[in-house]
Amino acid sequence: MNLLVFILGGLLLFFFFRLMRRISRSIMQKRSLKKGSMTVLPLTELVLWIAYAFWGVYVLFGGQPYLDLVVGAMVVILLVAIAWFVFRDFLAGVLLKAEKSLECGQMIRTPYGEGRIMQVGGLSLEIINDAGEVVRIPYARLSSELFILLPADDDSLPHHLQLPLPAGRQPDNYQRMVEKQLMASPWIIPPEPVVKIIQTTDDQQRLQVTFYASSALYALKVKEKLKKLLSEQQDADPS
Numbered sequence: 531m532n533l534l535v536f537i538l539g540g541l542l543l544f545f546f547f548r549l550m551r552r553i554s555r556s557i558m559q560k561r562s563l564k565k566g567s568m569t570v571l572p573l574t575e576l577v578l579w580i581a582y583a584f585w586g587v588y589v590l591f592g593g594q595p596y597l598d599l600v601v602g603a604m605v606v607i608l609l610v611a612i613a614w615f616v617f618r619d620f621l622a623g624v625l626l627k628a629e630k631s632l633e634c635g636q637m638i639r640t641p642y643g644e645g646r647i648m649q650v651g652g653l654s655l656e657i658i659n660d661a662g663e664v665v666r667i668p669y670a671r672l673s674s675e676l677f678i679l680l681p682a683d684d685d686s687l688p689h690h691l692q693l694p695l696p697a698g699r700q701p702d703n704y705q706r707m708v709e710k711q712l713m714a715s716p717w718i719i720p721p722e723p724v725v726k727i728i729q730t731t732d733d734q735q736r737l738q739v740t741f742y743a744s745s746a747l748y749a750l751k752v753k754e755k756l757k758k759l760l761s762e763q764q765d766a767d768p769s
Contacts, residue, residue: 536586543582547575580608619653623669630679634720635742640677642667646745648719662716662748689749692728693737693760701727701735704760711759712741717748 587604591597626632627650636647638657645659654668693708695701705725712723723741739756743749 536589539582539586539589543578547578618670619668622673623652623654626669626673632679636679638677638679640667640672641675642671646719658716658719660745664716688740688742689753691739691741691753691756693739693756695727695735695737701737704737704763707763708737708739708756708760711756712739712752715752715755717743717745717752719743 584601584604587600591600632647632650632655634647634650638647643657643659643665645657645665647655648658648664649656654666655672656664656666658664695704705727709725712718719742721742723739726738728736728738741752743752
C-alpha cells in the first residue's frame with residue numbers, strides 16, 4: 531500500500547508540472563510574466579521533487595530502524611550534488627586561469643564557438659563571434675575541451691572618433707546618449723569607452739569618443755551607428 535501511495539504521488543507531481551508548463555505557455559501572453567514563470571517553474575519543480583524524495587523515504591521506510599541512516603545518506607548526497615553544481619565552474623575557472631593567461635580582447639577558438647574574449651568571469655567565459663553574438667561558455671565545459679588562443683592582432687586597439695556638436699545646444703545630453711549607446715553595443719569590449727566634450731581651435735564643441743571593439747569591422751559599424759544616432763537626434767531636437 532505504501533508503495534502504491536508513493537507511485538501515485540510521483541505521477542500526480544509529474545502531471546501537475548506538465549500542466550503548469552502548458553498553462554504558462556498558453557495563458558500568460560505578457561512576455562515578462564511568461565519569462566518569469568519559465569524561470570520559477572523549474573526551480574519550484576526541483577524543490578518539490580527533492581521534498582517528494584524525502585517524503586517517499588518516510589512512506590516506504592517509516593518505522594524501520596535504519597530510517598535515520600537512509601535520510602542521512604540522502605542529505606549527504608544532496609549536499610555533495612549541490613556543492614558540485616555550484617562550485618564546479620568556479621573551481622574549473624580557477625585552474626584554467628592559473629594554467630592559461632585569459633584576457634579580454636584575445637581571440638579564442640573552442641568547440642562551442644570562435645571569437646574574441648569579451649569577459650573573463652568567475653563562472654564562465656564570454657566571447658563575441660563575427661556575427662556579433664555573445665557566447666557564454668562555462669569553465670567546466672571549457673576545461674575538458676581543446677581550445678586555441680589565436681595570435682593577437684590590432685583589431686582591438688583603441689578607436690577614436692570626434693562628433694561635432696551644434697552650437698547653442700546642451701552637449702551633456704549628447705554625451706550621455708552616446709555613452710548609453712556604447713554600453714549597450716555588443717561589439718564593445720573592455721576597457722569601458724570614454725566620451726569627453728572638447729573645444730576645438732575654431733571654438734566648436736565636439737564629442738571625443740574612445741572605445742575598444744572586438745574587430746575592425748565592428749569598430750566601423752559602431753562609428754557609423756554613432757554618427758547616424760547623433761544626426762537623427764540633432765534633427766529631432768528643437769532649434
